[in-house]
Amino acid sequence: MNQPKASEVALQVLQTFLNTNEIPTVKGKPKTFLSIAKQPHYENVWSNIYAFYFNVRESHKLNNLFIKSLISLIRESSLPDSKTIFETFLNFDVVTELGAKEQKRMDIALFNNDQAILIENKVYHMLNNDLDIYYNELDKIEKVGIVLSLEPISKDKIEHPRFINITHLQLMQRVMQYLGTYLLKANDKYVVFLKDFYQNIINLSQPYMEQENINFYYQHQQKINQLVHYKFKLREHILSEVVKVGNELENLEKYEPRLNSFNDKRLVYYVCPHERNLMITVVYEKLLTNERVMHIAVEMQGDLLQNRNIYKEKIQFADEEKAIFANHFETTQEGWAHFAIKHYSPTPQQIGKLAEYIHKIIIDDHLLAIYNKLAAFF
Structure with a gap:
């Protein structure tokens, strides 16, 4: 009786593998305008986009959508006065790259006569800034600092009692949650830009492949190769x-x-x-x-x-x-x-x-x- 060739056996093994396993689909990430422009992760670009949308007087006509979203997250934080801080936050200016002592620059500052929100914008860079210098630059009655990051940062890594961590994804998810009530008066063009920016943040906040897909590859690595x-x-x-x-x-x-x-x-x-x-x-x-x-x-x-x-x-x-x-x-x-x-x-x-x-x-x-x-x- 003729024995099957080694190549025939290998083909049978692969055929059995294909018949008994559903190959998972790896979903690619949608392209965004920032990724097309080769600037998907530049912090100064993100800061400028945030500043545009935080400005309630800008042409996007989304009014206070961004500041409302941010303050709602601050009021859910672990700050001792989080439940009562920023009951109102009106008539504020939005400044990027605000100069501070020792030639430091604050990424984004939102402030009026009595209040300030100081934002240190982090995408891929590590947090190694002297937060005291930023916090003490503006003398206000109500004041909070935020480290806005891609990945969550534990409290012990933020060496300042009045700085909290919010991720970019948390902020944008809250913006999207509130967006519906603003759409009627909004400028459609800037809503499209906003959704594209949100997608860009999703792309960078989540791994390219889901863990189950990675596990599937290593479980069947030889046959896949x-x-x-x-x-x-x-x-x-x-x-x-x-x-x-x-x-x-x-x-x-x-x-x-x-x-x-x-x-x-x-x-x-x-x-x-x-x-x-x-x-x-x-x-x-x-x-x-x-x-x-x-x-x-x-x-x-x-x-x-x-x-x-x-x-x-x-x-x-x-x-x-x-x-x-x-x-x-x-x-x-x-x-x-x-x-x-x-x-x-x-x-x-x-x-x-x-x-x-x-x-x-x-x-x-x-x-x-x-x-x-x-x-x-x-």
Whole structure:
């Protein structure tokens, strides 16, 4: 009786793993405007945003939403007078980078004639500030300091009896809790900005992966890595098959994009030997996705696009060739343009013999004929 091969046993083990385990979905974090601008964690940027929304006279028209939210958290704190402090907090100024002694600067100060809230804004930096200097800078009857941080800070790490810790997420969650009653009069544009800022804080306050997903990986690490290995091997197979076609076609030279460039692992060019700006391009990257699609295009670049209107006028193309002309060849403003293009969804069996499949469709679907007519014209 023939024993199964080691590769067959490995495949059976992986198949059993996939059949008996639901692979958890790792939820990515939504992009925010600050992350797009590469400034998701800059403290001075956050301070300026907070200052804008704390200012009740600003154009956001959210009135006292932020100060109300902050004071509600202060009144829930462990300060001895927390239940009675700041029964009103009106006509206050909002200042960022307020100068203090010893060339120190207070991140955000909210104050009127008798009251002050002093905010030390922390994102990733450690708390190593002399809080006494900040607290003593403004002489007010009612005064509280706040260390606003990403992670909670224990009371023993805040060496000042009148400073408390509130996290950015706590403050923004309270803002969102109260937001509904302010929406009618609010400026919609700044509500959108506010929600985006809130998402940015959520992104930085919570880990990228949930603990259960991390646990799942380490419980099944070997099998998961085997599956990843299979994916890499499939990509290598696809690439080698695509390259093989380029080596076989006459009047074309295979060209692979530079290693680690944008197009590496995405596509391969088959380039015209006497006109390097004419090529057939095979884009295969989505064969490894759930879509399992690819496209093949006759493409032009550079100088060949300067008088692009003449090709369809001066070269005699058959009707079946015209049927696959790209719609936007004459109008695209890119430095490259598809002259003709076809999309494909090969079966796993066709991917198994991808070189043979590509070679056949390039001929049968008239892509090679179109390329040859253009090459002869040049």
